Amino acid sequence: MAILLIAEHNNQSLKTETHKVVQAAADIGGDITVLVAGFNCAAAASEAAMISGVNKVLVADNAAYEHQLAENIAALVAELGKDFSHILTAATTTGKNFLPRVAALLDVAQISDVIAIESADTFVRPIYAGNAIATVQSADAIKVLTVRPAAFRAAETGNSAPVEAINTTAHDAGVSGYVSEELTKSERPELTAARVVISGGRGMQNGENFALLNGIADKLGAAIGASRAAVDAGFVPNDMQVGQTGKIVAPELYIAVGISGAIQHLAGMKDSKIIVAINKDAEAPIFQVADYGLVADLFTVLPELEQQL
C-alpha cells in the first residue's frame, strides 16, 4: 500500500488536522507520502517531516498553489496520485473543495468524511447528518478519501522524514484566481483543534451577551462556538457554528450554554469526551446527551462559573 496524503497548512505552518489524517493513514497501513503544495511553504513541509509514521514529504512550491485553488491543486494531485493506492486529505473546506476534483480526474469515486478505517478497502462514514452510519467497500484502483479529523487522534511527532522538492511544471488551469480572504482574527484556539469548547445558543439572547463566555474561555483555554439558532439570529458570525452544517468538534470538554440540543447541533458535538449543559429548561434535549447538566439561568451561572474556575 502506498498512501499519498495532502497536508493542510497556511504556508507558514501545518494545521493539526494533518496529524489526524496521518493517524487515519497509519490505520490503513503502508508507506505514507505527505504532499505540501503551497507557496514559500518550506516551514510547513519541515513540520510535516516531523510527524511519526511519515516516510517522505514532497514539496510543490509555486505561486499557483499559494491559495489552494482547487483547479490547480487537483491537477497536481491527480498527476502525482496515479502511483498510489490511496489518496487522503482532511475533510475541511479546503479538502472538500479540491479532492472530489482529483477523484473525477482519476475516474474513481471519493469516500467522504471517513470516521473509521475497517481495512484497506472498507471505510465507515456518517450519512443523513450522522443519523445513520454507513460501511462502504471500494473496488477502485485508487481509493480517494476525505477524513473527518475529529474522529482520529493526532499522530505523534518526533520523526525526521526526508523532504523532496517536486520539479514538475506547475499546474495553473487559468480559469480561477484568488481575490481576497477575510479570516476571523482570534487569540483563541481554532474550534476544531481546541481541547475545550464553550458554545452559546439562542438562550444567550443577543450577540453582546456572548462576552459572558470570554472570561471562562480565557481561563480554560477554550474556543468559543455557537449553535445554528444563535448564528441564524445574527448573534455571532457563521464560522462559529458547531453542528451538521458548521464545524464538527470532539474536544475533551464541551460546554453548551443556552442551547436546546437540536439534532443539527448534536451532530456537530456528540463525540466530545465530556459534555456539560447549562440551560434553564429542564426538558431541553441537550440534557439527554450531557454528562453533567445544570438547570439554571445562564446569566447567574456564567459569572459564578468564571469566578470559581
Place this chain on the structure above:
Amino acid sequence: MKILVPVKRVIDYNVKVRVKADQTGVDLANVKMALNPFCEIAVEEAVRLKEAGTASEVVVVSIGTTAVQEQLRTALALGADRALHIETDLNLDSLQVAKLLAKVVADEQPGMVILGKQAIDSDNNQTGQMLAALTGMGQGTFASKVVVNDGKVQVTREIDGGLQTVELTLPAVVSTDLRLNEPRYASLPNIMKAKKKPLDVKAADSYGVSLESKVTLLKVAAPVVRQGGVKVESVAELVDKLKHEAKVI
C-alpha cells in the same frame, strides 16, 4: 446566459431518519420526500439572476425514477423555465451523476451551473467539484455570495475560519451554502403555471455513460446513542465534578 441547476429528490429535512432493521439502508417507505435544501437555494439564486437580467433562462435537471418529476415541478414553480428528467432506477454515486451532468452541459452549453454543495442524504459534497473537473470549468464551492460581471463570476466562499473570494472565468460551477439566500415559497398561481412548463424525459443509458459504481454499501447502522449523565445542583458541584470526577479541567 443560460443557467443549469441540477437538483436532487431527498428525504424531507424534518423527517426523523430510521435505519432499517436488516441494516441495508434507511427506511424511505411512506416517508415525505422534498427538494434537497441546498438545491432549493441553487434554484433561488438562478431565478434571482434571471430576475436581475443577468441570466436569460434557467434549466433544471434531475436524475432518478419518475418520482423526481415532483421536485422538478417544484423548481419550475419557484421560477425555473424548463426541466430535464434523466430517468434511471439505479441509485447513482456522485461520479456517475457528474458524468451524466457533463453530457447535459455539452448539450445545453450553460454559462453557469449552480447546484447545492451537498445532498442531505448521502452527505457526499462531491458532484459540483466532479462536474467542474470533467468539464474543465472553474469552481466556486460553498458560495455565500455570487456576483456576475463581464464574463467572470466572483464567488465568496464559506471556509473554515472565515470567507474567501475567488474569481472564475465563465462558464463555471458554483455550489451553494446555506447563507447564499433564503428561498421563496412557490405561490399557488406559479404552482399551476409550472404544470404547463416543458419537462423533457431522457433515459440515463442514452447518454453513453458507464453508470456502474465500484463502491458497495456493506451496511447501514444506527449511530451509537450517547447516554445522558447526571444533573448537578450548583456551579460549585459542577466545577468539583469536572476537576475530580471527569478530570478535564
